[in-house]
Amino acid sequence: MFKKLYAVLVIGAALSCQASPSKPTKVPGSNDLQPDEQQSIVLQNVTEMVTKYNYKKIDLNDSISGVIFDRYIKALDGNHNYLLESDVKEFEKFRLMLDDDMKAGNLANVFYIFNVYQKRYNDRINYSIKKINDNFDYTTNETFTYDREKLPWVSSAQELDKLWTGRVKYDLLNLKLANKDMAKNKETLRKRYQNLLSQSNKLSNADVFQIFMDSFTESVDPHTNYFTPSNAANFNIEMSRSVQGIGASLQSENEYVTIKTIVPGGPADKSKQISVDDRIVGIAQGKTGEFQNIIGWRIENAIAIIRGTKGTVVRLEILPAGATAGSKPKVVEMVREKIILKDQSAKKEIKTYNQNGKNFKIGIISIPAFYLDFDDYRSGNPNYKSTTRDVKLILDSLKQAKVDGVVIDLRQNGGGSLTEAIELTGLFIKDGPVVQVKDARNQIEVDKDEDPDIAYSGPLLVAVDRFSASASEIFAGAIQDYGRGIIAGTQTYGKGTVQSAINLDKVITTTLSEKISSLVGKTKTVGTGSQNKFGQLNLTVAKFYRISGGSTQHKGVMPDISFPSIIPLDKYGEDTEPSALPYDVIAKSQYSKVGDFATVLPQLKKQHEQRMAQSASYKYLLEDIAEFKKTEAETSVTLNEQKLKKERDADEQRNFERANQRRVAMGLPALKKGQTKPRNEDLDFVKVEAGQILIDYINTDNKLTTVFK
Structure with missing residues (x-):
């Protein structure tokens, strides 16, 4: 199916590689961010691909232009804290223009809106910094409204001043309740606001572009997404549960890139020269490269140059925790390695129960996502990282421990690789269909487990909640349809659409013949691998259906035994998304149930x-x-x-x-x-x-x- 899809994408599209971005009108008081030609090219191409090849066919017209406009304004100021009523009224002239702008690759109006917003944001923070020195009376019966989403836009700067005076008063009161030293509280709050201003001033045109592209793609369907190159890299790290770097998590603190955790066995740990709360002030590539001072950098930019290809050298200038800013930094040289993010992988535990004087051991496997290191898998590395491989090893250890049953915990598991959902199901059934996939041309593919080996054949329960989605729903639905295990929890999310991850470099920068030879024949992908120039498009290309015929889209999987949900079902889930595709049914697959819980469920529910x-x-x-x-x-x-x-x-x-x-x-x-x-x-x-x-x-x-x- 995906082979055919890529052929259609490539042959059917005459994608543009040139665009002429217009410059937005300058907005004094903003950073005057400007779109670049590369973003204009991406906008044109993504617009064409989404409108022509998304499973949900749409016309990019004035109607959807209005939806995109509303989403963009909400993404910038959904709580109505910064923009004035007059700003929003002025922006209304763009409401029905965005569709034409997108087709032309014109981001001038989009950036103008953002620059006005940023001016208002910076004005509010600067105003708040000035108000910190006020002496507030905390004996009055005033209130501060922190949730303004449903309130009208503020009509004047004076009204905004009043709103933000309340915000400063509330922030200081919060600090005062914990510490009576108001001088110290005011300094703490001043630094907090100055940091907000600093972060605002570090925003780049890539940030603006990402916000607008999110507004566009989510107006079409909730799961078509564009990722800028840096966000594409982060997405693929999430999918593979691995990263090439030094093995440390970083955080921005007071203009410094600060080390917060260190991965055991990683390069930072092996160096024995780096500790938690150390600050990185400079970065150099290789043994002889010049150091770049990174004080004041955005954390994303620092991470991008600390990461790198396995086996390459990076040198860091480190200020140890507690050292003064004027201290001489030490230089630490490390060789980058591939770091497996074990804390984000499948884990096991064994719980012992006593019932009627008899002990039972239940193995619980918590799976946070359906991950697959696609690059290692594609290169033939026999030790590639994947959910199924990890769970198979865990099941082997649980069988050795002689557990009486196994719980697969998929709560909060938002999905991931389709391949992994199929293969994980295969650990519990002999063979047969797992999921059906219908593409935009109504062609149906039945994806099967073809491995007759069974990793675990004992009693099985799958725990789900409202945030169990996509691949989690495929697995839980198949287990339920086969009668292989009990499903317990709440109704799942209802994300039943298929996305194909498309490296836009392979679409935009190559000739038509090169596109065909490089793209046709690819298997189902979960990522693009290395960082690229134009970013990545995750395009909705198909819908999932259970082997019993019903879609997992919109409706999700209903549990056999229900728990009350602390997650509000009316606020979270596919059925709360205005642009979500509907539920429907196709013919069932040919499969043989291995069991039927119908006779025992009433008793289990009663107990x-x-x-x-x-x-x-x-x-x-x-x-x-x-x-x-x-x-x-x-x-x-x-x-x-x-x-x-x-x-x-x-x-x-x-x-x-x-x-x-x-x-x-x-x-x-x-x-x-x-x-x-x-x-x-x-x-x-x-x-x-x-x-x-x-x-x-x-x-x-x-x-x-x-x-x-």
């Missing part, structure tokens, strides 16, 4: 509900959901110090008591005030109950006898 009726943890979960809804509905806060302190103290006491109630309910000792909570302590009640449901199943009289036994 689950009986436990929940007596469970303090379940009661607290319901109370947390009610409290979350109440808090979410609030839009303002009091500026009366005494009232706010009373509210905060009550909240703190309630949270402390609730935390201890949860601990006791989970069999852990209560903590005293000020006592530090033990590291890696697990209070995940839902995970524990998932294992208990599986044990209930194991103990049923009419337990399934599958073909695997």
Whole structure:
């Protein structure tokens, strides 16, 4: 299917490599950011590709131009804190022009809007810095409205001044409740605001372009995305769970690039010369390259030149933690390596339960995403990183530990590689179809597990929640359709569309014949590999369908045993997205169920509900959901110090008591005030109950006898 898709993309498109970007009108007080020719070229090409080859066919007309306009304004100032009513009215002249601008590669109006916004933003922060020295009265009954999304735009600069005076007063009050030294509080807040101003002034035209392209693609469908080159690199790191670099996470603090964590066994760790909170002040490439001073740099720009190809040398000038700014930095030389992000990979644990005097061991495998190191896979590296390979090793170890059942925890798993979803399913079934894929021409491909080997044949439960999406839904849906395992949790996200990751360099910078030879024949991709010049387009090209015929799109997967959701189902999920594709049904695949839980589910539900009726943890979960809804509905806060302190103290006491109630309910000792909570302590009640449901199943009289036994 993807082979045919690429052929259509390449042969059918006469993509432009030239554009003439107009310069936006200058806006005094902004950084006067300007689009470049490269962005204009990308805009034209992405516009054409999205409108012609997206699964959801659209006409780029005045109607969608208005949708893009609204999304762009909301992306800049969704809370109505910076722009004036007059600004928004002036921008209205662009509402029906954006579609024509995009076709022409003209970003002048887009950048003009941003530059006006940035001027307003900088004005507000500068105003706030001046207001810090005011002496505020905290005995009045004023309030500060922090959620203004549904309120009208502010009509005058004077009204904005009033709004931001309230913001400064609130920020200082927050600091005052923790520390009575107002001189120190004012200095702390001044530095915070100055940092906001500094970050604003570091924004580049690439940031503006990314915001606008997000507004465009999300107006078409929620999962078609354009990534600038640096964001494309980050996307592919996320997909592969690996990065080539020094093995340290970085953060911007007071104009310094600061080391926050160090990966064990990575180059930074091996050097024995770098510690957490050290500051990087200079970077040089190779053994002889000149140092670039990076004080004041954006963190993204610093990371881009610290990362590099495995085996190459990078030198860093380091100011150790605690050293003064005038100290002489030390030079640390390192050879970059491929770093496997283990903390973001599949993990296991074994929980022991006692039921009716008998002990049961349940293996729990938490899978954060369906990842695949595509570059290693494509190059033939037998040790490539992938979800399925990691889970296979974990299952082997769990079988050696003689667990009685396995829980696959896909909560918060937003998906990833389609290939991995299919192969992971194959670890639990003999062979057969896993998912159906329908492309824009209504051609249906059935993707199958063709490996007859089974990694695990015992009792299985899959835990899902509202943020289980895409590949998670393919896996959970297949397990449910085959009758291979129990699905427990909440309705999943409903992301049932297929994206193809397209390296725009291969579309824009090559001739038509080169495009055809380089693109046709590629398999399903999850990334483009190395950083490029024009970025990456993740284009929606097809829809997923379960082997039983129903789409995972919009509706998601409904659990066999339901839990209440702390995630609001009416605010998060595909069915809340205005541009989402609808649910529909196609013919079912030819497959043979390996089991049927219909006869045991009523009993399992009854046992689950009986436990929940007596469970303090379940009661607290319901109370947390009610409290979350109440808090979410609030839009303002009091500026009366005494009232706010009373509210905060009550909240703190309630949270402390609730935390201890949860601990006791989970069999852990209560903590005293000020006592530090033990590291890696697990209070995940839902995970524990998932294992208990599986044990209930194991103990049923009419337990399934599958073909695997």
